[in-house]
Amino acid sequence: MTDRRDFLEDFARKHVLPALRDRFVHEALNKPQKLEARICHGIDQLFPGTLRGGKHSFQALDVCIPIAGVDDEIRLKECPWSELEQLLGSGGWLVSSADGNRFYAETEFEFGHPVESYTAG
Secondary structure: OOOHHHHHHHHHHHHOOHHHHHHHHHHHHHOHHHHHHHHHHHHHHOOOHHHEOOOOOOOOOOEEEEEEOOOOOOOOOOEEHHHHHOOOOOOOEEEEEOOOOOEEEEOOOEOOEOOOEEEEO
């Protein structure tokens, strides 16, 4: 994988709303719990509404990069979707394809509010 910052900046340019691109990169690198909370409770502030809904398009052997919602030992490291899928919790997570062109993000379940997903690709 290229430099983590370069990867995140490229991902942000492709998918994150302009006002939060720098904040997204900073949180992904330095404050992953804050980014996870933002995905859980304010995902609509990160991604355009046109990306709301849908299912992930990852296949078992696709190389993915977990950006948020996973333990630090695998965060921002390449791994196959089949291994990563088993580690994802109950929400507040974001996974990208290795090239940054596809992603899947999911909010956490809150009583009275269904899980929301955002996806590209």
